[in-house]
Amino acid sequence: QVSKLFQPPPPVSTMLIFNHSSFTTFTLIGIPGLESQHLWLSLPFSFIFLAILIGNGAILFLVATEPTLHTPMYLLLALLMVADLVSTLALVPKLLCLFWSNDQDITANVCFTQMFFIHGTSVVRSASLVAMAFDRYVAVCKPLCYNTILNHSLVGRLGLVALAKSVILILPMPLLLQRLTFCHMVIPHTYCDHMAVVKMACGHTRSSHIYGLIMILLVVGLDLLLIGFSYALILQAVVHLNSRGAIWKALNTCSAHLFVILFSYVPALLSSLTHRIGLSIPPQAHILLANLYLLLPSMLNPIIYGIKTKEIREKVAKYL
Numbered sequence: 001q002v003s004k005l006f007q008p009p010p011p012v013s014t015m016l017i018f019n020h021s022s023f024t025t026f027t028l029i030g031i032p033g034l035e036s037q038h039l040w041l042s043l044p045f046s047f048i049f050l051a052i053l054i055g056n057g058a059i060l061f062l063v064a065t066e067p068t069l070h071t072p073m074y075l076l077l078a079l080l081m082v083a084d085l086v087s088t089l090a091l092v093p094k095l096l097c098l099f100w101s102n103d104q105d106i107t108a109n110v111c112f113t114q115m116f117f118i119h120g121t122s123v124v125r126s127a128s129l130v131a132m133a134f135d136r137y138v139a140v141c142k143p144l145c146y147n148t149i150l151n152h153s154l155v156g157r158l159g160l161v162a163l164a165k166s167v168i169l170i171l172p173m174p175l176l177l178q179r180l181t182f183c184h185m186v187i188p189h190t191y192c193d194h195m196a197v198v199k200m201a202c203g204h205t206r207s208s209h210i211y212g213l214i215m216i217l218l219v220v221g222l223d224l225l226l227i228g229f230s231y232a233l234i235l236q237a238v239v240h241l242n243s244r245g246a247i248w249k250a251l252n253t254c255s256a257h258l259f260v261i262l263f264s265y266v267p268a269l270l271s272s273l274t275h276r277i278g279l280s281i282p283p284q285a286h287i288l289l290a291n292l293y294l295l296l297p298s299m300l301n302p303i304i305y306g307i308k309t310k311e312i313r314e315k316v317a318k319y320l
Contacts, residue, residue, distance in 0.1 A: 055302030084298035127162035267293030
């Protein structure tokens with residue numbers, strides 16, 4: 001019995017199990033199967049990154065410096081631009097380091113922080129679009145009461161609600177992941193996407209899967225329902241207008257917001273569906289779509305509002 005105390009330990013299994021206290025870094029692969037093309041792929045991503053910085057920065061500069069743009073519509077637009085910038089800064093610098101210098105390592109705390117900001121800004125962006133839909137409803141259906149209903153105090157509260165919603169809904173994601181053990185540290189992705197990190201865990205990940213699904217229903221499902229309800233009321237009001245010119249003006253008032261909704265939600269829904277049911281879709285398509293649904297709306301939003309909004313066009317022309 002005493003000799004058993006001095007026997008050597010059993011061989012270590014080839015699968016390493018990491019918990020939050022022992023692991024140090026994850027490894028981001030990038031786009032599996034396209035590693036040799038990373039340098040070329042960095043070119044369009046660099047262009048998108050610069051376009052987002054310039055476009056969103058320009059809109060924020062105009063809203064901040066032009067008193068005539070200190071209205072609810074443009075203040076909500078500024079909130080959308082801030083969310084786009086934060087999301088881009090959380091995603092693209094690490095992605096470009098990976099593509100340029102093969103810097104694949106990311107510490108666990110940085111990974112969870114990146115996840116929080118990327119998904120959190122998506123919640124803020126969605127909440128901003130809901131608030132902008134309410135703004136368009138008031139502008140079309142209750143134009144005489146616009147300044148009374150949508151004052152600066154209400155816009156500030158809407159912004160605080162969007163931020164609070166983001167923190168409350170997204171913070172449990174990294175907290176749940178910290179309680180898991182991980183069988184693998186190599187993430188086949190360009191950033192710390194929630195589902196990509198969950199797939200690295202071993203053991204019981206049911207709670208993280210369920211919470212991710214609840215998040216989609218609460219954010220995308222509920223927000224789209226509210227936006228649809230606002231536009232149903234707008235359409236009902238437009239139908240009762242007698243003048244064709246008034247109908248065109250009312251629809252044109254909402255056109256920029258409708259384009260932004262289209263480019264924001266459709267890629268996000270496609271990315272979410274391919275993660276859960278698109279088993280036959282190549283992993284390259286998963287990852288490229290997951291990047292584009294975050295970056296393309298951020299690049300296109302200032303372009304859409306610059307083209308469709310007369311006030312912004314005039315201010316840009318003045319500075320040019």
